[in-house]
Amino acid sequence: MRRPVGICIVVVALAVMAACAPPVPTSPPPGETGPSSGCGTTTRGPVTEWPETIEVEGRTRRYVITVPRNHVRGTSDPIPLVFDFHGLIEGMVGTHAVATQFSAKANEEGFAVVYPVGSNDGFNWDVSLDEGNPDLRFIDALREELGRTMCIDRSRVYSAGLSYGAFMTSMLMCMRPNHFAAAAPVAGIRNFCTPTERDVPVVTFHGTADWILPHPLFASTPSEIAAKYGCAPPMTTTLQPDPDPGTGGSITLTSWDCGQVDAAVESYTIEGGGHSWPGSFFFQLVGFIVGPTATSLDATDVIWDFFERHHL
Numbered sequence: 001m002r003r004p005v006g007i008c009i010v011v012v013a014l015a016v017m018a019a020c021a022p023p024v025p026t027s028p029p030p031g032e033t034g035p036s037s038g039c040g041t042t043t044r045g046p047v048t049e050w051p052e053t054i055e056v057e058g059r060t061r062r063y064v065i066t067v068p069r070n071h072v073r074g075t076s077d078p079i080p081l082v083f084d085f086h087g088l089i090e091g092m093v094g095t096h097a098v099a100t101q102f103s104a105k106a107n108e109e110g111f112a113v114v115y116p117v118g119s120n121d122g123f124n125w126d127v128s129l130d131e132g133n134p135d136l137r138f139i140d141a142l143r144e145e146l147g148r149t150m151c152i153d154r155s156r157v158y159s160a161g162l163s164y165g166a167f168m169t170s171m172l173m174c175m176r177p178n179h180f181a182a183a184a185p186v187a188g189i190r191n192f193c194t195p196t197e198r199d200v201p202v203v204t205f206h207g208t209a210d211w212i213l214p215h216p217l218f219a220s221t222p223s224e225i226a227a228k229y230g231c232a233p234p235m236t237t238t239l240q241p242d243p244d245p246g247t248g249g250s251i252t253l254t255s256w257d258c259g260q261v262d263a264a265v266e267s268y269t270i271e272g273g274g275h276s277w278p279g280s281f282f283f284q285l286v287g288f289i290v291g292p293t294a295t296s297l298d299a300t301d302v303i304w305d306f307f308e309r310h311h312l
Contacts, residue, residue, distance in 0.1 A: 011139045016217040031312050036147030042082070044301040045073050048107065049097050049115075051311050057140045058136070062117040063142060064094075066103040067150065070110045072148035081146060082154035082307070083139065083172075083180075085165030087188075092123020096162065112150060116142060125168040129175060129192060135168070136175060143179065155312040160184040160199050160303055162277055163213060166204075166290040173200040182310040184303040187275050188213050191224045199229040199263035205299055205304040207247070207273025209291050216270075222254065222267035229263045231256035239297065246284065246295035247272035266306065278302075 038044075046261045053060050071079055086096035097103055097115050106113040118125040119135055124137040146152060159180045161169040166188030173183045174193040182201040189204040204222055208215045223234065236254045241248055251273025256265040268278070273292035274291020279298030283290055 027115070027176070028092075033070045034075070034153075036150065036152040036154055038148050039078055039147075039151035040074065040076045042071075042073055042075055042149060042151045044071070046071060054138075054142055054145055056138050059134070061138045062122075064097060064115040065146075066097075066106045066113045068107050068110045068112060071150065073110065073198075074307050075151050078151045078153035080158065080307070081143075081152050082106070082111060082113040082304075083143075083157070083159045083161075084113055084115050085125065085163070085168040086115065086118065086122065087160030087163030087165050088124055089122075089160070093115040095123075095282065096165070098247070099162070099277055099280045100160075100173065100300055101129045102279070102300055105113070105304055109304060111156075111304075112152070114142065114146060118164070125164050125171075127171040127190075127192075129163075129168045129171065131175075136171070139172065141174075142243075156307075157182055157312075158182050158184070158307045160186070161188075162186045163188045163275065166190070170292070173202065178312070181312045182307050184299075184306065186299060187276055188219055189225075191221050191228070192309075195228055201264040201306070201310045203264075203266040203268075203303060205268040205270060205278055205302075207270040207276065207291065207294075208249070209247070209272050210275040211291060212275035219269075222265055223256075226256035226258070226265040229256075229258050229265065231258040231263070232266060244270070244272070244294045247274075247292040249273070251278075251294060252295050263305075264310070268297065268299075270297070 018274050048066050049064050051064050084102050102113045126133050159169045159172050166185030169185040170190035177196045177198040177200045184203050185203045185295050206215050234254045234256050239251045252269045254267045261282040273294050276290045276293040280292040283293040
């Protein structure tokens with residue numbers, strides 16, 4: 001019983017933080033598109049969930065990377081790159097890659113996926129809107145390092161994350177809109193800032209029975225972002241007539257027509273869903289902590305399909 005109680009204490013603090021409004025950041029630096037500098041000279045070959053480190057401003061930072069089977073050393077064929085950010089505590093125990101199964105998707109579809117490890121040895125992320133934020137500097141350095149040692153299509157770099165990782169993804173939408181082509185915050189989307197230089201396409205998911213980051217605290221965020229982007233009124237569709245086997249409820253998709261290819265907002269509401277990644281077998285196993293997980297929808301598949309539609 002001690003572990004759930006400890007998580008509850010941390011979650012209360014996290015929920016309080018989620019309600020606080022951060023300051024407006026300065027304008028982000030411009031992004032770059034096209035093949036990265038590593039094209040033709042890449043030193044990385046195919047690996048699956050390989051642990052590595054990088055030195056950033058005197059600190060050793062950790063990450064795990066999957067390079068797909070089709071990406072060989074010396075290639076000049078650029079591939080997409082997905083950053084997948086873990087939730088609270090997940091970076092300490094190393095379960096996030098197991099939960100999302102983005103590595104399997106990467107090998108199937110031919111893109112690379114990197115799982116950075118957050119602050120405090122993977123306990124959390126610093127999501128402050130500050131150019132001096134050490135986690136922001138870490139991601140900047142890691143993106144450059146992977147572009148130098150791999151052949152990356154810089155117009156197809158994406159960000160996804162769960163819970164605290166969703167906060168991190170939301171922060172990057174604000175601070176680095178010209179570096180990430182699209183974003184997918186799961187169970188924790190934030191509307192961090194006023195309009196930036198670019199409207200980042202976003203797809204999000206949240207369960208109505210999420211007791212860790214309750215859905216009512218985040219339910220209006222997609223519509224707030226759509227309004228910021230100048231989108232048309234939403235359309236809501238129920239995805240299947242029968243209740244989801246995992247949650248016993250419906251799954252609805254709300255989407256906004258933003259009138260341009262480079263802007264889109266999509267939101268999946270999982271009726272009866274807990275604080276989980278839809279379609280994840282791992283989260284089904286830990287349902288006693290996170291609540292029910294939808295099984296008729298695979299968030300990883302949906303996210304990648306969404307990412308494929310959006311390039312810088």
